[in-house]
Every structure is written in C-alpha cells, then in structure tokens.
Amino acid sequence: MIQGIGLDIVELDRVARLDGRNAKFRERILSARELHIYEQLKDHRKTEYLAGRFAAKEAFSKARGTGIGTDCSFLDIEVLSEASGQPVLYFKEQIANGFVSITHTQTVAAAQVILLNS
Incomplete structure (x- = not known):
C-alpha cells in the first residue's frame, strides 16, 4: 500500500x-557519497545531478509528509x-521502501517519489 507520494x-x-x-550549498544537499560522484562529473552534468538530487530529496520529504x-x-x-x-x-x-524517478530538461530537473508501507 502507498504511504505517500511526493x-x-x-x-x-x-x-x-x-x-x-558557494560550495556550502552542495555540501548542505549532497551526502559524502553523492558529493564524491558530483565531483567526478563535467560542468553542466554537475548542475543536473545536484538539481536532480535536490528535487528527489524534496519529493521524498513530501512523500513522508514531513518536509525538510x-x-x-x-x-x-x-x-x-x-x-x-x-x-x-x-x-x-537504510534503504527506503519506495521508488524514485528523476528527469531533466534543458531548464529544469524534476523528481517523483512513491513510498510504500513497510
């Protein structure tokens, strides 16, 4: 059963x-493992990655019903x-019981999260 959608x-x-x-922005958003991946990417891909992770984390918090x-x-x-x-x-x-989808266009990144009851 679905617990929440964000x-x-x-x-x-x-x-x-x-x-x-300021590099502090990415350090506030990305975990150490995500930051390691980010640092290996090229210019525009860094922005897509960071924006996608930002959107996914916001969507996750909305699916939980708590927000950030x-x-x-x-x-x-x-x-x-x-x-x-x-x-x-x-x-x-801990692995979350749910799904995430991340997409990009030339101007935006979007993410959807569906969380399932345990």
Missing part, C-alpha cells in the same frame, strides 16, 4: 547560481544509483 521540480539556472556562489526539517534533513536522504543506473533511495543509511 513531487518536486527545480530550475537548473537557480541551482547553478546557488552552487556557483529536523526529522528529515537533506543529508538524511541519499539517492544512489545501482549499476543499471536505477536510482535508489536511502533514509538515515
């Missing part, structure tokens, strides 16, 4: 501006890819 969309230009001003805050921070949530490329959600280092 959806988020973010403009790539906005994320690029925030990231370009003390009980669910950006760093509590990880979105890592399997060898096939499929993104997998982790919450507080």
Whole structure:
C-alpha cells in the first residue's frame, strides 16, 4: 500500500547560481557519497545531478509528509544509483521502501517519489 507520494521540480539556472556562489550549498544537499560522484562529473552534468538530487530529496520529504526539517534533513536522504543506473533511495543509511524517478530538461530537473508501507 502507498504511504505517500511526493513531487518536486527545480530550475537548473537557480541551482547553478546557488552552487556557483558557494560550495556550502552542495555540501548542505549532497551526502559524502553523492558529493564524491558530483565531483567526478563535467560542468553542466554537475548542475543536473545536484538539481536532480535536490528535487528527489524534496519529493521524498513530501512523500513522508514531513518536509525538510529536523526529522528529515537533506543529508538524511541519499539517492544512489545501482549499476543499471536505477536510482535508489536511502533514509538515515537504510534503504527506503519506495521508488524514485528523476528527469531533466534543458531548464529544469524534476523528481517523483512513491513510498510504500513497510
């Protein structure tokens, strides 16, 4: 049974501006493992990756019904890819019971999360 559904969309230009001003932005959003992947990417792909993870984490927090805050921070949530490329959600280092889909256009990144009851 579905516990919750979350959806988020973010403009790539906005994320690029925030990231370009200060590395602290990406450090507030990405876990150490995600940051390692981010650092290996090329210019525009970095923005897509960061924006996609931002949208996925916002969508996850909406699906939980909590939003981002003390009980669910950006760093509590990880979105890592399997060898096939499929993104997998982790919450507080435990695999989350649900699904995430991330997409990009030339101007936006969007993500949808569906969480299932345990």
